[in-house]
Amino acid sequence: xxxxxxxxxxxxxxxxxxxxxxxxxxxxxxxxxxxxxxxxxxxxxxxxxxxxxxxxxxxxxxxxxxxxxxxxxxxxxxxxxxxxxxxxxxxxxxxxxxxxxxxxxxxxxxxxxxxxxxxxxxxxxxxxxxxxxxxxxxxxxxxxxxxxxxxxxxxxxxxxxxxxxxxxxxxxxxxxxxxxxxxxxxxxxxxxxxxxxxxxxxxxxxxxxxxxxxxxxxxxxxxxxxxxxxxxxxxxxxxxxxxxxxxxxxxxxxxxxxxxxxxxxx
Amino acid sequence: xxxxxxxxxxxxxxxxxxxxxxxxxxxxxxxxxxxxxxxxxxxxxxxxxxxxxxxxxxxxxxxxxxxxxxxxxxxxxxxxxxxxxxxxxxxxxxxxxxxxxxxxxxxxxxxxxxxxxxxxxxxxxxxxxxxxxxxxxxxxxxxxxxxxxxxxxxxxxxxxxxxxxxxxxxxxxxxxxxxxxxxxxxxxxxxxxxxxxxxxxxxxxxxxxxxxxxxxxxxxxxxxxxxxxxxxxxxxxxxxxxxxxxxxxxxxxxxxxxxxxxxxxxxxxxxxx
Numbered sequence: 001x002x003x004x005x006x007x008x009x010x011x012x013x014x015x016x017x018x019x020x021x022x023x024x025x026x027x028x029x030x031x032x033x034x035x036x037x038x039x040x041x042x043x044x045x046x047x048x049x050x051x052x053x054x055x056x057x058x059x060x061x062x063x064x065x066x067x068x069x070x071x072x073x074x075x076x077x078x079x080x081x082x083x084x085x086x087x088x089x090x091x092x093x094x095x096x097x098x099x100x101x102x103x104x105x106x107x108x109x110x111x112x113x114x115x116x117x118x119x120x121x122x123x124x125x126x127x128x129x130x131x132x133x134x135x136x137x138x139x140x141x142x143x144x145x146x147x148x149x150x151x152x153x154x155x156x157x158x159x160x161x162x163x164x165x166x167x168x169x170x171x172x173x174x175x176x177x178x179x180x181x182x183x184x185x186x187x188x189x190x191x192x193x194x195x196x197x198x199x200x201x202x203x204x205x206x207x208x209x210x211x212x213x214x215x216x217x218x219x220x221x222x223x224x225x226x227x228x229x230x231x232x233x234x235x236x237x238x239x240x241x242x243x244x245x246x247x248x249x250x251x252x253x254x255x256x257x258x259x260x261x262x263x264x265x266x
Numbered sequence: 267x268x269x270x271x272x273x274x275x276x277x278x279x280x281x282x283x284x285x286x287x288x289x290x291x292x293x294x295x296x297x298x299x300x301x302x303x304x305x306x307x308x309x310x311x312x313x314x315x316x317x318x319x320x321x322x323x324x325x326x327x328x329x330x331x332x333x334x335x336x337x338x339x340x341x342x343x344x345x346x347x348x349x350x351x352x353x354x355x356x357x358x359x360x361x362x363x364x365x366x367x368x369x370x371x372x373x374x375x376x377x378x379x380x381x382x383x384x385x386x387x388x389x390x391x392x393x394x395x396x397x398x399x400x401x402x403x404x405x406x407x408x409x410x411x412x413x414x415x416x417x418x419x420x421x422x423x424x425x426x427x428x429x430x431x432x433x434x435x436x437x438x439x440x441x442x443x444x445x446x447x448x449x450x451x452x453x454x455x456x457x458x459x460x461x462x463x464x465x466x467x468x469x470x471x472x473x474x475x476x477x478x479x480x481x482x483x484x485x486x487x488x489x490x491x492x493x494x495x496x497x498x499x500x501x502x503x504x505x506x507x508x509x510x511x512x513x514x515x516x517x518x519x520x521x522x523x524x525x526x527x528x529x530x531x532x533x534x535x536x537x538x539x
Contacts, residue, residue, distance in 0.1 A: 027448035034454040037474070040463050042326075045469040049323040179297070184303035187311065196315035203321040 006103060007111040014082070014115025018123070023124045025198040032128040036069040040136055046201075048059050054200030058137040059196070060227050067223050068134030068195050070125035072185035074117050075161040077193050083165035085177035090169070099258060106250055110162050119160040139189065139227050146225065149232040153222040156239035160217040163246030164189075173257040186205075186230060193218045200224075214242040279375035283383035291388050300391060305392030309346075312464060313338055313400055327468035332407035333496055334466060339401025340488035341463035344427025346394035351428070352435040354385040357362060359442045359449040368536050378527060381439065416495045419509065420430065426512035427487035431456065433516070433523035440523070440530030459484050462477070467493075467501035473502050485514040 018025075043061045047053055056064065071077070086109055089095045098105060132138060141147060168185045172178045190196060192215035199210045199220045210216065217239040224230040291298050316338065320331040329337075355425045361367040405477055410416065438452030445451070459478075467475050467489045479485040479502060486508075493500050494509030 002505050013270050013381055023310065023445055024450060027445075031450050031454040031458070035461070036460045038458060038465075038470075041470045041474070042465050045327045045465075046319055049326060052323065082485035169526035180304065183301065183308065187304065190308070190311050191314070196311060197318050201322075202318055217340075 005104075007107055010108055010111040010250070011101075011118070014112040015119045016115075017118050018119040031126045032069040032072060032124065033131050034134055036128050039065045039069075040132070040226045054198055054202075055229065056200070056227075057139070058117040059137045059142075060229075061200065062132065062136045063138040063140065063227060064198050064219075064223050066129045066136075066138065067129055067226065068219050069132070070121070070129040071157070071219055071222070072115065073120040073124045074154075075157055075193070076113075076117075076120075076165065077161075077189045077195050077218070079165065079168075079182050079189060081116055081165060081262045082109045083169035084178075084182070086111075086166070086169040087172045087182070090172040091176065091178065105258075106166065106247070106254060108161070109166060110247075113162045113165075114158055119156070122165060130256050141226065141228060146228055146232075153225040153232070153235055154182035155241065156236060156243060157218045157222055159243045160214055160239055160246065163243055163250055164214060165248065168251045169255060170257055172258075189215065192216070194220050198223070215245060217242050276376040276379040280379040280383045284386040284448035285379060287383070287386035288388050302389040302392040305389045307392075309342065309393040310396050311453060312342075312461065313396075316464065320428040327466040329468065329496040329498075330464040332404050333498075334464070335400050336405035336496065337466060337492055338406050338464040339397055339399075339404045339487050340423055340427060341460050342397025343394060343401055344424050344487055345431050346390065346397045347424070347428035348431030348435060348456075349393060350387070350390040352382045352432050353390060354383075354387060355381060355439040356442075356449045357381075357384060357454065359446045360440050362443065362446045362534075363537060365537055367534075368424075371534075377531060378436070410495060411497065415510075419491055419495055423488060423491045423512060426516040429516035430487050430512075430519050431459070432485065433519035434447050434459065436520075436523040437526045440526040443534050455482065459487075463488050472502075479504070483515045483519065486512045 001053070006223060040062055044058060047056070047058045047061045051057070059229050070123070078081075088094075089098060098108070125132075165185060168181045169178070175181060192213050193201075193212055194216070199207065199216055201207075202210050208217055211220065218234055221235045222232070225232050225235050293463065313335075315333075317335060320327060320334075320353075324330065326334060358367070360383070361370070361384075370377050405420075434456050435452070438449075438455065441452065442449050459482075462470070462478065463484060467485065475485065479490075485501060489501055490504060491509045491512055494506075500508060
């Protein structure tokens with residue numbers, strides 16, 4: 001089997017694994033929709049008080065909310081994607097089996113996580129977004145161009161999201177327990193990805209800072225690309241740069257870990 | 267055995283199981299302290315979002331920052347207490363799937379007490395501490411004409427609110443017996459509920475406010491009584507006495523949740539695995 005086909009198969013496996021739990025997916029759709037409604041009202045009040053906050057008008061703020069709910073599970077904003085399994089495998093020692101496989105560890109988990117992301121996007125993300133578009137005024141592009149550009153930005157966002165969580169998971173080689181790291185991933189993800197408030201609406205110099213961190217590649221970039229608030233090529237370059245840096249860091253850490261590793265478990 | 271005997275037995279079982287989990291958490295003291303701080307930090311994110319908003323505005327829906335902090339503190343503290351007491355009930359779906367729920371059914375202790383105390387997590391004190399700190403700050407910062415009823419209403423709100431959220435957890439658990447994998451639905455009401463109540467009622471659509479007042483009476487956790495304390499108009503022009511209804515609402519909610527739990531337990535079918 002060609003290397004390409006192998007990773008496609010792994011990704012398909014990740015997709016199918018999450019597609020199995022239909023009731024859980026429906027429950028997730030419901031929860032994301034409820035949270036979307038709550039957030040929309042608070043954002044409408046905020047933008048009522050301060051029109052054009054962060055350069056968005058009300059319709060754009062609403063669009064941002066629903067895109068955020070759509071991507072919440074897709075990008076595992078609060079963790080819980082491939083990195084959870086990887087942490088478990090490192091903790092139990094099963095990682096030894098993975099290292100034996102004639103496949104690249106990082107690419108294997110990237111493929112698996114992309115499969116998961118894709119399912120979450122289709123199964124869990126589309127419905128809340130459509131619900132939002134149906135019941136609230138949104139700033140959606142008329143032409144196909146921004147939609148396609150947004151899809152590219154989404155793919156890059158998935159890679160950046162994985163790269164961050166992969167680094168976190170590898171730290172378990174040294175820490176042996178992933179609980180604290182998972183918590184850190186969750187807090188940083190929720191805060192810096194802009195799921196609580198669009199990053200361009202953060203005040204002052206702090207606002208400038210959060211917009212150059214890798215988490216900005218996740219919701220803010222796809223949202224700005226979709227609403228034509230940024231030159232798509234600039235957004236892609238930003239996301240790709242972080243993807244390359246973080247994946248390379250993951251690779252370095254991975255080789256350091258596999259060289260020193262004493263596998264846990266019996 | 268009478269109702270009272272069952273209640274005492276349930277509380278005793280809960281106490282023993284929760285105590286076991288506390289002792290196990292205390293074995294790794296550093297880990298416990300770190301995860302508790304993490305828990306507090308995580309829940310503080312909601313409040314940081316509110317602070318970021320108020321860094322750029324003076325009022326949201328006509329409410330100032332100390333007033334919203336008052337709502338937030340009440341909502342987060344009562345939810346934190348409910349989360350500590352019954353927050354692990356979302357493992358019920360997993361327990362049903364892997365068949366370990368059956369073990370709980372044959373033990374000589376009330377099932378609700380067993381599942382409620384299952385994986386009792388002391389680290390959740392982090393949320394209560396964080397919510398309590400915001401509430402404390404709000405009480406110091408907000409401008410209130412204190413009278414005796416208002417002073418008494420504050421602790422009553424926290425306790426009744428916790429009971430209302432507890433009833434949501436129990437009703438959610440009953441729902442999980444029917445729809446095992448769908449445990450996330452309950453998050454929409456519990457976590458969604460506490461998030462909703464952190465913002466002033468004036469922000470939300472009339473229908474939504476009506477829904478969480480008359481159908482799912484979350485408004486009695488803080489919106490209605492807090493409006494009385496702050497001397498603000500009530501949501502939906504409710505009558506004056508509505509501010510003192512929270513304990514009654516809490517009792518009604520707990521009774522309804524108890525019935526739902528019994529019905530759910532009666533409809534339980536083991537997966538057989």
